[in-house]
Amino acid sequence: MFIRRNTFYLRRTGLPFSTNVSPADKARAGSHKRWTRRQRKSAWTDGLSWEERLADAVTPLWRLSYEEQLELKQNSQQKILSELSGSLSADLRSDFTAPATAKPNFPVLSVLPSPVRDGYRNKSTFSVNRGVDGNPKTVGLYVGTGRQGNIVCVNADHLLNMPEKHKLVARCYQDFIRLSSLDPCLLFHTGGHWREVTVRTNAQGHTMAIVYFHPQMLTAEEVAVHKEELVEYFTRGPGSACRLDSLFFQESTMTRCTHEESPYQLLHGQPHIYEEVLGFKFRISADAFFQVNQAAAQVLYNTVRDLCVPVTEEGASQSKTRGTLLDVCCGTGAIGIIASPRVDRIIGIELVEQAVRDATHNAALNNVENCEFLPGKAEVVLPALMTQLSFGAGVLTAVVNPSRAGLHPRVVRALRKQAAIRRLVYVSCKPDGEAMRNFTELCCAPDQEKKLTGQAFSPTLAVPVDMFPHTPHCELLLLFER
Ligand SMILES: C[S@@+](CC[C@H](N)C(=O)[O-])C[C@H]1O[C@@H](n2cnc3c(N)ncnc32)[C@H](O)[C@@H]1O
Structure with missing residues (x-):
């Protein structure tokens, strides 16, 4: 049975944060008194504090012990994989005969725990919006939704998955925008400027902050004054307690802008921070993807490497020829670079150009010479690559790690059609979503109408990895063979 934790800790940084409230802030707070009363009432009708409601939204498993969390995740992965087995049993393949409620007909290993839980x-990305007291210059995470019009921005100091450094930067940013003469940007069309702040840290504690700002009608000279104030605050003012290694600023008029759409402006410090995983060093740009839990990423990548290129007890690659590894949706190249000593050649494919530049840089940084990274959509690049390259008798393995949207059907078709691929590892952060469609398309009997030709794959092993303690999310590694 699950035990409800009876301690809910609220930690404060103890820093001398400013309590200055401008007359404009007071007026705003006054005009929101009724709103605040309503929000407060609704918060307490379910008997939960705002902090508990936020924790329930962001880390819904926080009341459970870690063992209970792992049990829950194991059961949910088991259920997803049973559904996969069930849907494959409807297919003509004789070795998939399990009914929908049966256990998966391939081994599912125990969830590999995250070495770090808190x-x-x-x-972390913190929003700016009205807090519990109605102050619109509150930095935190949301309870409620925009659609229901009941958003409340709650400080995230108590969240178990949040490191102290991120909380500190969020509180300093809140202090800074409360001192600023500019308004926060709550809704794009109603004006205001200060938007979210993203904080990135590495294992050594190096810290990058990225402040998002809506310029509205301000001139470049006017924006420059506020950028200077921001730098002053974080380098010589109270914010210097954050010891930022990098401070970026992005003027953005949309929810999300790429570097190409609106450049990340380096206001202070280094352009990158670096992270080390399994002895390899990775450059992290302001907008690059990197696994959110570095310690668990080591577990994930180690397992992916072993599934892609198993080694014998003597440490030698099992394959007669070491072959080629296709790293589809390779991000900044982590999987390919980490697997590179075990194969002859790595070919990575990635949509985001900056990530491809990072991947190329990361290969050179680690003296890895057998990797190449191709920019573009996998659905365009991979089919062309499959027709251009000749793999002869060489071993060809594929690892795919798409975002939640899963793989485009053209990618699945190209993988199936390439007879040289005998082994395929699918890394999914949401296996019950679009990835499930990909799994069935990889394993169903050939279907000319859907252009699913080539021999079907079979799932042969599943390994869940917990990258996100206190949340229901779990990364799934699924090995397919044929
Ligand atoms: C979950 S991340 C994985 C990155 C990498 N494997 C890692 O572990 O760091 C998914 C990556 O897929 C990329 N991506 C999304 N859609 C894509 C597409 N259609 N073609 C190629 N890459 C894509 C994203 O830019 C992102 O870098």
Whole structure:
């Protein structure tokens, strides 16, 4: 049975944060008194504090012990994989005969735990909006939704997955925007400027902060004054307690802008921070993808490497020829670079150009010479690559790690059609979503109508990895063979 934790800790940094409230802030707070009363009432009708409601939204498993969390995740992965087995049993393949309720007909290993359970996040994004007291210059995370019009921004100091450094930067940013003469940008069309702040840290504690700002009608000279104030605050003012290694600023008029759409402006410090995983060093740019839990990423990548290129007890690659590894949706190249000593050649494919530049840089940084990274959509690049390259009798393995949207059907078709691929590892952060469609397309009997030709794959092993303690999310590694 699950035990409800009876301690809910609220930690404060103890820093002398400013209590200055401008007359404009007071007026705003006054005009929101009724709103605040309503929000407060609704918060307490379910008997939960705002902090508990936020924890329930962001880390819904926080009341459970870690063992209970792992049990829950194991059961949910088991259920997803049973559904996969069930849907494959409807197919003509004779070795998939399990009914929908049966256990998966391939081994599912126990969830590999995260070596770090609390404060594991290396990247957090904090919003700016009305807090519990109605102050619109509150930095935290949301309870409620925009659609229901009941958003409340709650400080995230109590969240178990949040490291102290991220909380500190968020509180300093709140202090800074409360001192600023500019308004926060709550809704794009109603004006205001200060938006979210993203904090990235590495295992050594190096810290990058990225402040998002809506310029509205301000001139470049006017924006420059506020950028200077921001730098002053974080380098010589109270914010210097954060010891930022990098401070970026992005003027953005949309929810999300790429570097190409609106450049990340380096206001202070280094352009990158670096993270080390399994002895390899990775450069992290302001907008690059990197696994959010560095310690668990080591477990994940180690397992992915072993599934892609198993080694014998003597440490030699099992394959007669070491072959080629296709790293589809390779991000900044982590999987390919880490697997590179075990194969002859790595070919990575990635949509985001900056990530491809990072991947190329990371290969050179680690003196890895057998990797190449191709920019573009996998659905365009991979089919062309499959027709251009000749793999002869060489071993060809694929690892795919798409975002939640899963793989485009053209990618699945190209993988199936390439007879040289005998082994395929699918890394999914949401296996019950679009990835499930990919799994069935990889394993179903050939279907000319859907252009699913080539021999079907079979799932042969599943390994869940917990990258996100206190949340229901779990990374799933699924090995397919044929
Ligand atoms: C979950 S991340 C994995 C990155 C990498 N494997 C890692 O472990 O760091 C998914 C990556 O897929 C990329 N991506 C998304 N859609 C894509 C597409 N259609 N073609 C190629 N890459 C894509 C994203 O830019 C992102 O870098």
